Amino acid sequence: MTDAQGPDLAAVRQLNKTISARRSVRSFEPGPEVGREVLAEIAEAGRWAPSGANSQPWEICIVHEPGPLAETAGLLAAQADRLNEHCKGFPHVHKKHWVHQSVAIFVVFIDVRWADAYPVANDSEIDGAEYAANRDNILLVSAGAAVQNIQLAATAAGLSSAWLSGGGEPQTARELQEALGFPDTHVPFGTVPVGWPHRRSDSRWRRELDDVIHWNGADAGRLRTRQDIDHYIEKERRDSIYRDAQTRQELQEGRDASRQEIDPVDDGA
Template sequence: MDFLEFVSTRQSDRAFDPERPVEKEKIERIVEAARLAPSACNAQPWHLIVVDDPGLKNKVADATSARALGMNHFTKQAPVHIVLVEEKVNLTSGVGGWVKQKDYAQMDLGVIAAHIALATHAEGLGSCILGWFNEPRMREVLSIPDSKRVWLDIAIGYSIQPLRMKKRKPLEEIVSYNCYKSGGRNNKH
């Protein structure tokens, strides 16, 4: 399978087999792929918490669920959650981010989340990246200091959801070459 075919079959899964645990060696390969993710100035501003204890996993899932809004009600089905916590950037990344007015740590956390999602897919598993959760509750459940920011929770398990067609904007709407073009207009430089 080539890379384009591979990414076209990765999806955000919201239905997992709750009776099928994820093998430890698969999780170890996923976190190793995450560890190798690039980051600005090699700052690696992240800490990963792998939650595979069933009772603790259910508490994490409860922190992600907003039943009144119909959001994330599937998260208890996932046998593993990987929670991404922001750590401090190194001096070079911090100064660069300040000078350029860019939050490199947030970008880096997005990159590592993509590595986790793709590595999960490579292991024959499904995943869903969750940004909606009760952050104070997540900190309490996982003993995360109040000074740390919890950015994402990635639910992982054996998907029981059928493959869906991807709904993406057409290339000509999101890509231009050699200058910015929007909505099919040719902007001159």
């Protein structure tokens, strides 16, 4: 028997305050020292993430001592330089290497061998057609849950963070493995610099709640079209990643472009 209080909507709303306060910030500045106790508590949030088959396929490496921190930041900065060189169509990530101002970098390594702990069909043909690819999905989304929890806990501590996916690129992955002493079974799918934000951004653009909910089945009229996606990539992506919601809207409407100079959320401008 439950004790029939009904769902605690107030608690959900309170939790959603922290969730919606989380913001990717790509510009840090020096601030008060953040000790191991706080960093470990942030990792604790990652530990409690759900994972396929409760495999907990992660190792959470917290890099915070000056030497390893500088080396890890340097690898991420070099990765950003390569990305800017090779992926010209992707909005410029940053000009300054703000990662060097991190108080710590959480590197979530995933032991890819854990994919074997997820469903494997007895018949190899069916396994290939039906299950094999989903094992990789399960591994990756498990990693995502851990990284998300880490970001939320950093937010609760008053810090900010950014989720950098470049650690999963082969060259950077190899370099991080070598620098931090992890074997090649462990891939750094989530790299999360944490620091004191250079400025706080109140909000980031999100689709409206009514646009994302499909009650009991697809509301086909609200599914975005290929054209919508192409439009986003071409016209909206940069402002959606790097601007606060209000500045984004003004820029999208062609209004008050002067704000562009004074109110970028981070160094992505």
